Amino acid sequence: MKITPDLIVLRQWGPIGINATLVFTWLIMALLVIGSRLITRRLVTHGKMSRMQNLLEIIVTFIRKQISDVGNQEPDRFLPFIGTLFLFIAVSNLLSIIPGYLPPTGSLSTTTALALCVFKAVPLYGISTQGAVAYFKNYAKPSIFMLPLNVMGELSRTLALAVRLFGNVMSGTMIGGILLSVTPLIFPVVMQAFGLLTGLIQAYIFAILATVFISAATEVQSPGQASQSHQEKGE
Amino acid sequence: MINVNVTLLIQMGNFLVLLFLMNLVLYRPIRRIVAKRKQFVEEQQQGIERMDAEVKASIEDFNQKIQDARRMGREKIQELKAEAYAQEKELMRNAVEQAGKQLQDVRARIQSDIQGARDQLSGQVRAFSVELAQKILGRSL
Numbered sequence: 001m002k003i004t005p006d007l008i009v010l011r012q013w014g015p016i017g018i019n020a021t022l023v024f025t026w027l028i029m030a031l032l033v034i035g036s037r038l039i040t041r042r043l044v045t046h047g048k049m050s051r052m053q054n055l056l057e058i059i060v061t062f063i064r065k066q067i068s069d070v071g072n073q074e075p076d077r078f079l080p081f082i083g084t085l086f087l088f089i090a091v092s093n094l095l096s097i098i099p100g101y102l103p104p105t106g107s108l109s110t111t112t113a114l115a116l117c118v119f120k121a122v123p124l125y126g127i128s129t130q131g132a133v134a135y136f137k138n139y140a141k142p143s144i145f146m147l148p149l150n151v152m153g154e155l156s157r158t159l160a161l162a163v164r165l166f167g168n169v170m171s172g173t174m175i176g177g178i179l180l181s182v183t184p185l186i187f188p189v190v191m192q193a194f195g196l197l198t199g200l201i202q203a204y205i206f207a208i209l210a211t212v213f214i215s216a217a218t219e220v221q222s223p224g225q226a227s228q229s230h231q232e233k234g235e
Numbered sequence: 236m237i238n239v240n241v242t243l244l245i246q247m248g249n250f251l252v253l254l255f256l257m258n259l260v261l262y263r264p265i266r267r268i269v270a271k272r273k274q275f276v277e278e279q280q281q282g283i284e285r286m287d288a289e290v291k292a293s294i295e296d297f298n299q300k301i302q303d304a305r306r307m308g309r310e311k312i313q314e315l316k317a318e319a320y321a322q323e324k325e326l327m328r329n330a331v332e333q334a335g336k337q338l339q340d341v342r343a344r345i346q347s348d349i350q351g352a353r354d355q356l357s358g359q360v361r362a363f364s365v366e367l368a369q370k371i372l373g374r375s376l
Binding site for chain 1: 258
């Protein structure tokens, strides 16, 4: 049994290998992009709209609302990033119902890549909102001695983000495989259905955590909050 | 064996490409269409509110016109009544005047007739007296 799709190498050119992770990722990308394009090329504002347009609007509106609720900020800035994370992970996990398919999120390289994208997006959004000085000052709060801990926290949460998703997806696939060999048919099917729910929840968790990290980085303190924090510190 | 290799970099690139493409083919069109629909709904809402206001204004205008018409009707009735009273008064005054005049004329004519009769009778008094005395005495005077 292959524990990760990275191990299924199709082509190898020196250090660069085309493995199942990349192939399935490209398939998902093509599915998402072509599917979205096919639906969004015939959008209507009123009258009878297609079911697929309705579905897409529900998904996008749901993601916008979640970002708005979690971040308490204008969601449109973060929508493409968070939405793409969610859709990619969700579709990647949901397609695992297809026999022979291995979710790219079952590869640590993929989850680490996604977590690193979040890791990079956090300061980018933070600096664009607060400015570089104000953003990096946050790492030295409440005192300069917290700087190493804050940096470590930043790194560890990125690691946790990557490993959590990888662990959940990989374990789901492994459990399905093991159960298939031990008790064929019924129980693996139930676990596979349960795995779909888990996969969707993992996509939601990943997207929500990314939203929380970005929102925390882009949160600008209002004058009232700033004076309150000064008073708390006895200044 | 789990490891992180060059796939990680390719996957990062893949994600950024997907992010760009999805923004182009999904989020922008959907946001645009949702904004358009929102605008359409707002316009419809404004249209409904405008029509509602127009209907209310029309009803108020109608009621106002009805009230005005009723008031005008009442005023016209009062005016016509007053005019009729004035005409009645005028007719009555004229009738009274005419009747008084006729009465005067009749009285004058009667007076004149009485006077004429008196004059006529006073002219015949001597003859009647003689005749009466002859009848009483039973002989000619």
